[in-house]
Amino acid sequence: MLPAALRSDTPAGRIVPPSGAAARLVPLTSAAMALLAVLAVAVALAAGRIADRWETGLAGTATVRISAPPDQMAAQVRGAIRVLETTPGVTLVREMSPEDRQALLAPWVGGDLPLDTLPLPAILEVVEGAGGVDAQGLRLRLAAEVPGAVYDDHSRWRVPLVQTARGVRTAGLVALGLIGAVGAVLVAVATQAALAENLSVIRTLRQIGARDSFIARAFVRRMTLRTAGGAVPGALAGAVVLAMVPTAPGGLLDGVAPAGADWLWTLAVPVVAAVVAFAAARVTAFRLLRRVP
């Protein structure tokens, strides 16, 4: 199970007998946990990216839709532009041309309808500065001065989407924490089993003058190597799974697989697994050795 590079053991590491049922399960469980951890990391990263994209990509733009009888339309558009231009935070106001409006509707009604005969609403595109706009105040002013204008900053659907993405990211991080905690408990239990299995070894070592730290180190080393030995192939398997996620642009799973430097996080998984195993085994070994007379 262990890669050859990790199997070569120091003499001090070899004082723990190599067998032991509980210890043999450590690489297997560690591989499974590493795979899950890689997937959880990818989900958390992807959700974070998606949240950012929706937030920064769509924030900063808004539209004002104006529906009015044809004879009042021009006046209302002028009124709305005046209101917008005097609103703090608005950097640009542009009226959508009839061609643009037509292009917007074409997918729904086809391109050959004489749209200019229909009483279509006018659409103003609004670009907001970094500080944003007081949407509530703007709505009140528009309602007072331009009765046919509706201000839409997309927040109605943008905010819940961003919140969902953030929630998914939090869930990913919580899952990651749970995987780490369960891994630590597993290593602690395996260490405990290994110590219990080797009480006579411990007694013999004590008699020849071995200190607790010497005995503990051998067990901790064994557990850390076994965990790392399982986590490396587990994380690799996770990376392979992620690499196979279909990445058609705009597809449902687009952006789930890590991109660029984010792949480095999958490398961190075995390292973190080894650190967690080291800490869990060390705490367990020292605590139990103090109890063995």
Add this chain to the structure above:
Amino acid sequence: MVEFEDVAVDYGAGDLLAEVSLALSPGSFHFLTGPSGAGKTSLLRLISAEIAPTRGRVRLFGEDPAGMDRDGIARLRRRIGLVHQDCQFLDHLTLAENVALPLLAAGHDPAAASQDIAALLGWVGLARQADALPPTLSGGERQRTAIARAVIMDPDLILADEPTGNIDWDMSLRLMTLFVELNRQGKTAVVATHDLALIRAVKAQTQARVLRIAGGRVALAGADL
């Protein structure tokens, strides 16, 4: 080297040993004898600080183990070579590795001492078995391995608890010769055995004295042995 001051041991069923005062001087050789259950093993365990006296004081190399933490006691143990009746080894390591174990535990590099290890195994007559695993050894071979392991750290004090427990007469004499040799090199030795014939056979070779445990008291035996 080892001093007892009015030491008593009580495991909870009354005093097993009481009023034990003795001083083992450096370079001395003592046999420890007495009937089964008299407390020979307990006395040795007091010396190696495996148990603490219920009353009184034990001093080892001039220090009192009672005031020491576990690391301090581990440090003391490195100056003691222990040989038990049924010696425990790490069964997955070779004889040579088992003999080297005290070095490893003390933070030394066993590879640097490979000549010493080979010489020791030769001395106890196990040069050919250096790479054997402990479970394949006979009782006498195990005891000799234990003696080699006990002296690899060049200890000042050798404690042996029934080292000839289930070993034939010739091999018992051979083992005893090893202890006598170690004592001649200046090491203090305490060998517990209930085998009076063995004591008589070996006593002549050394200045050995005999401590006899009877009725919870320890006394020097006279010429009546």
